[in-house]
Amino acid sequence: MSAAVTVVGAGPAGLAAAIVLAKGGRDVELHEWHRHVGARFHGDFQGLENWSCDEDTLCELQSWGIDINFLAHPVRTGTGFDARGRRYEISARRPLYYLVERGGSVQSLEYGLLKQAEALGVRVHFGSRVRETEGETILAGGPRKADIIASGYVFETECEDGAYIAFDDRLAPRGYAYLLVHQGRGTIAACLFSGFKRQQEFVERTCDFFREKVGLVMRNEQAFGGYGNLRLPRSAVQGRHPVAGEHAGFQDALAGFGLRYSITSGALAAQSILENRSYEQLWR
Ligand SMILES: Cc1cc2nc3c(=O)[nH]c(=O)nc-3n(C[C@H](O)[C@H](O)[C@H](O)COP(=O)(O)OP(=O)(O)OC[C@H]3O[C@@H](n4cnc5c(N)ncnc54)[C@H](O)[C@@H]3O)c2cc1C
The missing domain is CATH 3.30.70 (Alpha-Beta Plaits)
Structure with missing residues (x-):
């Protein structure tokens, strides 16, 4: 039997990676620096964008085996203002984004993902700051600096x-x-x-x-x-380890909508381990 995969960071990227790995039959040890998920956030609403790909975001998550067990409210209309205060109504047939909550509440994105990971047998270690890595590891520790x-x-x-x-x-x-x-x-x-x-x-x-x-x-x-962090990645591999989410610099460089990139890259990092494929090729 193969050794457990270590995942560093229980944000959306690390949790998505852990879920996909566990669904693929691997043991997973997930380490989170803080004592609970979502410590970096405060119950604030964010937008899980639905405009960068033809495929609907929630369908993409489901295609990775991720359930939508968190608040994900479709938003099809909005109002924009320009620098002169002029008002523009925005609407679309498909959702522009899904409103999600960040932090640790029961309807938050990370709480929902955590419950899925735990149900799949992922061992989650809170208050565990990883400083050194060995063995198969996915790095998903969030932004490295403030751009x-x-x-x-x-x-x-x-x-x-x-x-x-x-x-x-x-x-x-x-x-x-x-x-x-x-x-x-x-x-x-x-x-x-x-x-x-x-x-x-x-x-x-x-x-x-x-x-x-x-x-x-x-x-x-x-x-x-x-x-x-808005640094664009040249490589998303550190040592031998795939780097997922904002830790790799996966972000929407225009507006900071990094959530979808984080979840997708976490899932791709897991796929690279499950199928022994090049993560660099998968994310590119
Ligand atoms: C105020 C704000 C509003 C935002 N709004 C939006 C929005 O509307 N839409 C959108 O798409 N994006 C938004 N973003 C960006 C989005 O939140 C991030 O892109 C996303 O959270 C990145 O996910 P991640 O899993 O890569 O990192 P994180 O969510 O930062 O998770 C990383 C986790 O790793 C843990 N960790 C770090 N180092 C270690 C270590 N050494 N050992 C163990 N654990 C470690 C951290 O404690 C953290 O829990 C917003 C960001 C902010 C700050």
């Missing part, structure tokens, strides 16, 4: 569901500001590609903007923030 930061609030609200984005350097230099409301809860943030030292100023401007434009009212707001 972009997103900062804002998660909150409760009476406002109707909606998805809003604004491209205006006064709100988010070289990036964008966004507001997502779903069933009485919301996420608002400025996603900055520069001007990091003034992030709080941009967050407050973003809140004022959406108060004025869409009548936003927030209750019980809690600050949140995070960062992402």
Whole structure:
């Protein structure tokens, strides 16, 4: 019997890799630095994008054997604002993206993936920071540095569901500001590609903007923030080990929608081990 595969990091990339490996009949030891999944996130809503491939994102996940046991609300309409505050309605027949929740709650993406991995027999070691690797290992430890930061609030609200984005350097230099409301809860943030030292100023401007434009009212707001890595990978192999997700630099370099890339690359890294194929060829 072959030895267990080690997976480093229980984010979407590492969890997807663990699920695909376990479904393929391999023993998996999954190590997560923090004491629970989703520690890097705060119950914020994110978009699992559905625009970069013809294949629907959720169908792609299911084709890897991943169940949709987490909140994945299809969003087909939204509102965009340009730098002059002009409003554009956006709609599509197929979902633009699926709204997911990040963090450790029972409806979050990572909690759902964790439960699937555990049900398949993956041994998950929390509070286990991997520093050295040996044997078959997939590295999925998330971003290595901060090229972009997103900062804002998660909150409760009476406002109707909606998805809003604004491209205006006064709100988010070289990036964008966004507001997502779903069933009485919301996420608002400025996603900055520069001007990091003034992030709080941009967050407050973003809140004022959406108060004025869409009548936003927030209750019980809690600050949140995070960062992402936009380095494009030349190679996604470190030593002999496949590197998945943002640890490899798999990201949407225009807007930071890295989730789908993370899940797909995690699954491909697992496939490369199961089928003894070149990961470099698979991800390219
Ligand atoms: C505020 C914010 C908003 C975002 N919004 C969107 C969005 O709307 N749509 C989208 O597609 N993307 C979005 N992203 C990007 C998306 O969250 C990431 O691309 C995605 O989480 C990357 O997944 P990952 O599994 O590669 O890494 P992570 O989610 O970072 O998971 C890596 C895990 O590895 C663990 N780890 C790290 N080092 C070790 C170690 N040595 N040993 C053990 N464990 C380790 C970490 O604790 C972490 O749990 C956003 C990012 C941020 C910060």
